[in-house]
Amino acid sequence: MRTGSGGVSPAAVGGVGVPPPVQPLPLAAPSLVALAGRPLALSTGRSRVDAGVTVAVASGARVWASRDAETIRVSLDSGSVELAVAARDDGRGFGTRATSPRLDVRAGDFRFVDLGTIFRVDRHGQQVELRVSEGQVAVWRGEQQLAMVGSGSHWSGSSAEVAAGTPALQTCAAMADGPRAAEALSCYRNLASGNGLVAETALYEAARLYHERQGDTPAAVATLLETRRRFPSGALRSEVDVTLLELFPRIGRHRQALDESAALLSREPRHHRAAELYLLRGNILRESFKDYARAATEYAAADAVAGDDLGDDRTRVSDDAEFFRAVCLEASQQREAARDAYRQYLSSGHSRHFAEARERLARLSP
Numbered sequence: 001m002r003t004g005s006g007g008v009s010p011a012a013v014g015g016v017g018v019p020p021p022v023q024p025l026p027l028a029a030p031s032l033v034a035l036a037g038r039p040l041a042l043s044t045g046r047s048r049v050d051a052g053v054t055v056a057v058a059s060g061a062r063v064w065a066s067r068d069a070e071t072i073r074v075s076l077d078s079g080s081v082e083l084a085v086a087a088r089d090d091g092r093g094f095g096t097r098a099t100s101p102r103l104d105v106r107a108g109d110f111r112f113v114d115l116g117t118i119f120r121v122d123r124h125g126q127q128v129e130l131r132v133s134e135g136q137v138a139v140w141r142g143e144q145q146l147a148m149v150g151s152g153s154h155w156s157g158s159s160a161e162v163a164a165g166t167p168a169l170q171t172c173a174a175m176a177d178g179p180r181a182a183e184a185l186s187c188y189r190n191l192a193s194g195n196g197l198v199a200e201t202a203l204y205e206a207a208r209l210y211h212e213r214q215g216d217t218p219a220a221v222a223t224l225l226e227t228r229r230r231f232p233s234g235a236l237r238s239e240v241d242v243t244l245l246e247l248f249p250r251i252g253r254h255r256q257a258l259d260e261s262a263a264l265l266s267r268e269p270r271h272h273r274a275a276e277l278y279l280l281r282g283n284i285l286r287e288s289f290k291d292y293a294r295a296a297t298e299y300a301a302a303d304a305v306a307g308d309d310l311g312d313d314r315t316r317v318s319d320d321a322e323f324f325r326a327v328c329l330e331a332s333q334q335r336e337a338a339r340d341a342y343r344q345y346l347s348s349g350h351s352r353h354f355a356e357a358r359e360r361l362a363r364l365s366p
């Protein structure tokens with residue numbers, strides 16, 4: 001389980017002001033893009049995703065979009081995107097924005113709900129900026145509305161998880177570091193009775209304490225499920241989902257882990273922990289279901305998407321994925337493919353399973 005820390009700063013909370021100058025986005029005529037429930041990567045340039053909604057994606061930006069009957073959802077991983085909602089005549093001579101579907105844009109912890117016509121979102125690391133050219137845009141973080149930004153104004157904020165730095169949470173954490181784990185749990189539970197980011201973080205920290213300090217994984221899972229129920233759009237929702245997937249197998253809920261991880265990867269194919277999720281799926285299929293063919297596919301996906309954004313975890317994920325894929329090929333009686341996979345592993349510089357890989361290759365060699 002991962003947590004963030006740090007003090008609250010004006011940038012973390014967000015602020016409104018006069019927008020600084022920015023680079024222009026593409027002006028070419030928009031191409032037509034059909035959205036569905038599964039997120040679709042939008043290419044550089046302008047795309048018309050609805051009769052009244054145009055999305056302009058800057059070069060190098062990573063933008064995903066999906067829609068249902070009520071909402072168009074746009075997710076900005078990095079870079080810049082501008083959105084324009086055409087006005088519609090309501091029959092009374094007034095130009096009003098189209099009310100169906102609604103436009104919902106997410107960047108980091110923040111959600112921008114369109115109440116106007118033209119706005120732009122930029123994301124660089126943890127820093128997120130909003131510029132409104134026309135109309136109004138509401139800024140949300142979890143269940144809390146942070147700002148209402150009008151035409152010609154600019155808002156910026158940091159999506160770092162700053163709640164863990166609040167004094168009340170620090171008091172609970174100080175107890176958890178010593179022999180007072182039970183008191184720390186009571187402290188977190190008291191904070192969790194409220195609303196907002198502090199309550200959400202308190203529940204998450206209580207779950208971590210149950211699992212790591214008390215060894216009570218069922219209680220940790222129950223607390224995380226409570227967090228997800230109470231804060232369905234919370235700032236920690238992504239981390240809560242991934243942590244549940246890590247803990248479900250430890251209490252025998254292997255099928256639920258597979259089903260929920262498949263749903264998460266379908267919604268967010270570029271999830272920042274996708275490689276770890278594919279590795280987890282491979283381990284469950286190999287260890288619990290003995291489905292070596294499907295497990296090998298998941299391991300290959302984990303190795304393929306393990307990128308620099310994983311930092312030190314990249315080597316671990318890639319190492320495990322490559323080795324266990326070879327194990328699955330061997331278990332599936334694909335001796336030739338398994339030998340090639342072990343040779344590739346041994347020549348790649350990986351080391352976590354080097355000795356075992358060498359022994360398995362020797363047994364398979366003619």
